[in-house]
Amino acid sequence: MRDLIDELTAVAGADNVLTSPDVTAGYTADWTRRFQGVARCVVRPRDTGQVAAVIGVCANRGVPVVPQGGNTGLVGGGVPAGDAANAQGVVISLRRLRRLDPVDTLASQVTAGAGVTIAALREHAANAGLEYGVDLASRDSATVGGTIATNAGGILTVRYGHTRAQLLGVEAVLADGSVISRLGGIHSDNSGYELTQLLAGSEGTLGIVTAARLRLHRAEPVSLTVLAGVPDIGAASALLAEVRSLVPAVRAAEYFEAAGLTLVRRHTGLPAPLAADYPAFLLADITGSGDYHERLASLPFLTDASVAVDSQARAALWAYRERHTESISAAGIPHKLDLAFPPARIAAFRADLDEVVTDAGAQAIVFGHIGAGNLHVNVLGPDPDDDAVDEAVFALAAAHGGTISAEHGIGRAKAGALHLSRTPAEIAAMRAIKSGLDPAGLLNPGVLLAPVSS
Ligand SMILES: Cc1cc2nc3c(=O)[nH]c(=O)nc-3n(C[C@H](O)[C@H](O)[C@H](O)COP(=O)(O)OP(=O)(O)OC[C@H]3O[C@@H](n4cnc5c(N)ncnc54)[C@H](O)[C@@H]3O)c2cc1C
Structure with missing residues (x-):
């Protein structure tokens, strides 16, 4: 009888079934280096038919x-x-599914394969005078399929919403190898359960996304980028509200603090962004024309702000925010906790956070998409396997009415804490959906829904 590797080789080709640990290592450890495991092999199918096989x-x-x-x-x-002693699973890499159809400019839509990167998709749309509504610092590697599976947010969430808001339909392979396809691009379709939206944010537990039909937006140039120093997150939120009331539209609104800026400057060698030192910062992209510049300039905190109008100067300001993730990882293996709050509760959470983290002998580096109420709490200090500080921060977030995942998903990291954001009835409904679509529990076991203890 043929073994697993022989059978996979027969359907995907010998070059696309990787077994050498040297080669598979790049697929079995995550970006943060906090999570790693072992696979029996890595398979890299070329098209939807091979994924199904x-x-x-x-x-x-x-x-x-x-x-x-x-x-x-x-x-x-x-x-x-x-x-190595209990390697059970197979990693299926979808990166080679790089179909990218011509943009349908009449409908402002495009069909893209799961392996197309967000940078390539955004460039493809821009070449047609349109914009894809998701952008994130991992754009050169993050894929269409991965961003659908995590329902990724990013810097444009405040303008266009999460990935699910861009989705008109998906093509996906279900756990039994059957293929569903909703790539027709119909805006109005009430013919039954919305399977596309069910797959968005399902983190690979309900199906393998192979392609998607995506909504595009009219290209919208940024007219101004502002970086302002502020005393704290409450002041950043208040300043953002004032800016919003004065300008046509805010495309992105980001927050970071002095501790993160120090790591960024140490890692990148960038100069100080403003003349004075500040505890916290608001970075905002503003779009649209009008005579709002003078009114903006009179706002408190904006008198010593950096304002950029051309793309090079804007990119220089954005580097302070976008290089946070790599700069934090250069300082250690972070516990990356991705939270969101109702706008009125975010400052109170931030005020209580440091005590919880310093009690654990750790340091919190905080930044995030403040326009979407999102805070990334990066904890440096504890061992990768020590979850105590994660649990303490999640409990604090829940006490402040927050969620334990704004945009990164639950993954393996937070499966045990899902009850802090979802009720028992919701989790039971999720388990029912999972067992209906994947009765043997073969798609990404242990992710999102923790194994049920017997
Ligand atoms: C520097 C940096 C900045 C980031 N900024 C943001 C940000 O602003 N906003 C944000 O939301 N995230 C951000 N992230 C996190 C990450 O980029 C997103 O979660 C992204 O959506 C992951 O895409 P990926 O293709 O790398 O997926 P992977 O990391 O490969 O997988 C992520 C999840 O999706 C599943 N999956 C992947 N492909 C498929 C598929 N085709 N079908 C079904 N399931 C699949 C996996 O099993 C896994 O559960 C950032 C990460 C980094 C390193």
């Missing part, structure tokens, strides 16, 4: 499958668990 082989044999895109996820959802 690979899943069919795994389903017949009862082999678990971990879907992976650009492997930029931050919650351990795209890498296998376990060690």
Whole structure:
């Protein structure tokens, strides 16, 4: 009888079934280095038919499958668990599914394969005078499939919403190897359950996304980028509200603090962004024309702000925010906690956070998409396997009415804490959906929904 590797080789080709640990290492450890495991092999199918065949082989044999895109996820959802003694699963890398159809300019839509990177998709749309509504610092590696599976947010969420708001339909392979396809681009379709939206944010647990039909937006140039120093997050939120009331539209609104700026400057060698030192910063992209410049300049905190109008100067300001993630990782292996709050509760959470983190002998580096009520709390200090500080911060977030995942998803990292953001009835409904679509539990086991203890 043929073994698993032979069968996968027969459907995907020998070059696309990787077994050497040297080669598979890049697929079995995550971007943060906090999560890593072992796979029996890594398969790299070329098209939807091969994905279906690979899943069919795994389903017949009862082999678990971990879907992976650009492997930029931050919650351990795209890498296998376990060690060499109990390697069970197969990593299926979707990066080679790089179909990118011509832009339909009449409908402002495009069909893209799961492996197309967000940078390539955005460039493709821009060449047609349109814009894809998701952008994030991992754009050169993060894929269409991965961003759908995590329902990624990013810097444009405040303007266009999360990935699910861009989705008109998906093509996906289900756990039994069957293919569903909703790539017709119909805006109004009430013919039954919305399977596309069900797959958005499902983190590879309900199906493998192979392609998507995506909504595009009219290209919208940024007219102004502002970086302002502020005393704290409450002042940043208040300043953002004032800016919003004065300008046509805010496209992006980001927050960071002095501790993160210090790490960024140490890692990148960038100069100080403003003449004076500040505890916290608001970075905002403003779009649209009008005579708002003078009114903006009179706002408190904007008197010593940096204002950029051309793309090079804007990129220089954005580097202070976008280089946070790599600069924090250069300082250690962070616990990346991605929270969101109702706008009125975010300052109170921030005020209580430092005590919880310093009690654990750790340091918190805080930044995030403040326009969407989102805070990334990066904890440096504890061992990668020590979850105590994660649990304490999640409990604090829940006490302040927050969610334990704004945009990165639950992954393996937070599966045990899902009850802090979802009720028992909601979790039971999720488990019912999971067992309906994947009765053998082969798609990304242990991700999003923790194993049920017997
Ligand atoms: C520097 C940096 C900045 C980031 N900024 C942001 C940000 O602003 N906003 C944000 O939301 N995230 C951000 N992230 C996190 C990450 O980029 C996103 O979660 C992204 O959506 C992951 O895409 P990926 O292709 O790398 O997916 P992966 O990391 O490969 O996988 C992520 C999850 O999706 C599943 N998956 C992947 N592909 C498929 C598929 N085709 N079908 C089904 N399931 C699949 C995996 O199993 C896993 O559970 C950032 C990460 C980095 C490193």
